[in-house]
Amino acid sequence: MSYCVGVLLEQGLVLSSDSRTNAGVDNVATFRKMTIYEVAKERVVAILCAGNLALTQSALSLIEEWTRGDDDSLNVLKAPSLFRVARIVGSALREVHGVDGEALSKFGTEFNASFLVGGQIAGERTRLFHIYAAGNFIEATPETPFFQLGETKYGKPVLDRLLNQSMTIEDTTKLVLISFDSTMRSNLSVGPPIHLFRYLKDSLRAGRVATLTDGDAYLLGLRRRWAEGLRSVFEELPGPPLDPA
């Protein structure tokens, strides 16, 4: 499994992915699941993936090859909108399905791959898309400003409770890291390092992908203080007005 979160804010975007892949419990490895394309002052495109690594890597290799090809309609560096970029990612997934789908099916393996595409292309607003294994996709809106991929359930309650689109990039980063911490604490298939990509709208500049390892001092402090805070909130809550057992 994997865990990725993408949040579309009024200020811009926060995108984050873990690095663990596993095929069974004895075949665990580390892969970055975040790819950034940038054309300075013109476009910033971040692509995050989850699912079967062979499938997502194949799709990403196709997308990369297509940036050097003749067909502009498949080139994420030339697509006129982020909607078109999402379509290109969908097309790559469909091509991979055409090549690998039948063989996987014969082995009883699910065609499991999904992507987040976030960023901005000059002339457009900042946008965020969730692309499904079938290559179709949905876009984030003010009502639903975040998407998750992979092992989504453990880290969803805290996002459901605290996230809103008018939060700052800084606060959202903090919240996303808490969501990762909740997930990593409860599920071994999600693991560090965590990659963080934050995009300030209309900057059309990609900045640096931050990498937080397991021993990262900020992450450790956040984990400890969040756990302590939860415990103290819990202790202050009144007990149930029930007869004693």
Next chain:
Amino acid sequence: MSYCVGVLLEQGLVLSSDSRTNAGVDNVATFRKMTIYEVAKERVVAILCAGNLALTQSALSLIEEWTRGDDDSLNVLKAPSLFRVARIVGSALREVHGVDGEALSKFGTEFNASFLVGGQIAGERTRLFHIYAAGNFIEATPETPFFQLGETKYGKPVLDRLLNQSMTIEDTTKLVLISFDSTMRSNLSVGPPIHLFRYLKDSLRAGRVATLTDGDAYLLGLRRRWAEGLRSVFEELPGPPLDPA
């Protein structure tokens, strides 16, 4: 889906179940998923279930029929240990599988049913078991004092963070209700009323099953204060020491 939690404490047991069942989004109904057997001063047995309602109801009907039958080895009112009660529940599941398994398989429907069995039989300690669809089962221990059934992931982080076996029945009830609240907020297939069964060890007395409806004042207050508390802990946490996006 469903959500059930069972916790084995030094003080006794806290068991809780939701009441929502759904077969598709347009066929939602309310069923209690908790059954209590009591022989005063001799045994208390609570059985909680999750999964396909047709399967769990069939298994429960068999268990009930067997209490009126001739075969003591299948009678939860006469079983010499809670281990034997767990076996009886497993046997009921296997009988249901024998009757329904092949037909379900032809319809591509998974044989999805699982149970918690908690309680005490005179002469034994208080025990808690988790019975799988295949009828096999595991028992709670001090290292892993809680089991969940059904839609388990949303409500697991808060249990992982705060639960320990030396908590009081009252505090554990509060925590289990927070776990239910997190689950119900993020997933529509889990819903009230919530049934709560608390057992004080060595009492060999079942007490009353508490029923908390959606409008329950304590539940509403807990929900609001927990959300407010989380928000204030979140706001007090330091921001990430990263360059601005």
